[in-house]
Amino acid sequence: MISNTDLYDINPKVPTCKASPVHVHSGVPIPKVMRVRVFSPEDWEEFIQEWASSLKTQYDKVRRFGGSGDLGVDIAGFCTDQGFRGAWENYQCKRYDHPLRPSDIWVEIGKIIYYSHIGEYVSPQKHYFVCPQDIGTSLEKLLNTPSELKKKMAENWDKHCLAGITSTTEVPLTGALLSYFDTFDFSVFSSKSLVELIEGHSKTGFHAVRFGGGLPPRPDPEFPPETPAEIESRYIRRLLDAYGEHLGVSMLDPDALNAHTPLKRDYLRQRERFYHAESLRNFARDTVPEGTFGALQEEIFYGVIDVCESSHVNGFERMKATVAQASSVAATSNPLASAVKTQDRQGICHQLANDDRLIWVQEDE
Known part of the structure; x- marks a missing residue:
């Protein structure tokens, strides 16, 4: 039989912020990071396209690639007018229902190494991984330790990359490719957190419409010059x-x-x-x-x-x-x-x- 000691008064937690008319009308705001984590595949794609538009101020040109022949490139930011023959950076936006794990990215790293080795492009100077569930702790540790990342990549090559880089042929880590692998700079691989993505997105014209919260303060208009423009x-x-x-x-x-x-x-x-x-x-x-x-x-x-x-x-x-x-x-x-x-x-x-x-x-x- 249930004891009275197992029964408690109903005692809702006191809100940590004062209620406002906005709360009454729309409910307690959902943090932006939490919103991104429940985006549908279509919403995630749209969000990434919107966020990528913020990169145009950082690069000469920004392009989105897709399909089975993407060669490991998702969003490319070109630092010069030479495209893939000059300095460029890559953003790999992976959608999973869990924080990104090392097993999720071995083949992506393999593609960058293989396709830069055979001359499809020069190696990116930075390669960022992005995921709506953010980057898992184990992967973040590896990305922060290039030597360990390189070691684990070599150990996982046959399992993930041998038949996973291209469907037309196996890619063994031997010969010239192995020599290239040994000299490859694994510090190019890094990550972007959801907080960083949302901050970049906030600099676009899509932010207020997607996340709400109203428009930012509007600057005062310029006073007309004496001589008309x-x-x-x-x-x-x-x-x-x-x-x-x-x-x-x-x-x-x-x-x-x-x-x-x-x-x-x-x-x-x-x-x-x-x-x-x-x-x-x-x-x-x-x-x-x-x-x-x-x-x-x-x-x-x-x-x-x-x-x-x-x-x-x-x-x-x-x-x-x-x-x-x-x-x-x-x-x-x-x-x-x-x-x-x-x-x-x-x-x-x-x-x-x-x-x-x-x-x-x-x-x-």
Whole structure:
């Protein structure tokens, strides 16, 4: 019979952090490392592709290889324009349901040694192993001790590499290959932890969408330079045409506005709005997937085009009405929504004018 001494009061553990509305809505956040460990094969492949895009700042070129003829190469980072004939580094991203073990990588090391020996490529200056379950302790110890790694590799060659490197022929560790093996620098083999991968991934535009947590703080926009930049020429020309139609005079350049103080103030405000939108474009490039800002521009365009193409007294009134309408376009479905300001929506109108999608002075007026 069960004794009363075996019974305990229900006493849930007190949370180590204060509850917040986010917790109530979405639950306690799952650490990013734990998320990666339960990725499906498809999610892992997508994550690796996204992470690999962060390597483009480190190398001249980054390429992904796949299929049975990959020659031991998964993700290659080329340090020069010579490709596999120059300095390069390899990332072998293995997906297993357990931390990576020595038995998982013998054939991969064998491929690098064999194919660099026969001249398919020069030996990589670094070869990193990556796994969603991270690197096991026994393998990490071997990778940190090149001499022991070399010894164990020789012991396991026949079992894992003799028939495992290529399906067309056996590859015995003898003769010239053995001599090459003996001089091979095993310190090139190393690993990347999940924490390191996630840190690299955080520098891509895919991070917030995949892991959540919101967008990082947005930098303040640049203040417009006194002399307009080349990227402003098109929309400024359209602004001057709109001001000119309003006044009934020709506006050759912004200096013509010096005699019209209200319009000069308006001109300066429009330039500030344009630079706000350019700042958002740059922010989007680094924080959200490609095409996100373009989708926001498209939403603003369809939110204002009917107003823009309606009848107006002149181009200046059309521009003012269109920019005012842009302020009311919510764009809440866009991933950038939390970072978008009123000035951004207004400034996007001038980006669209730069692209000839919004025109203030209509030919039929």
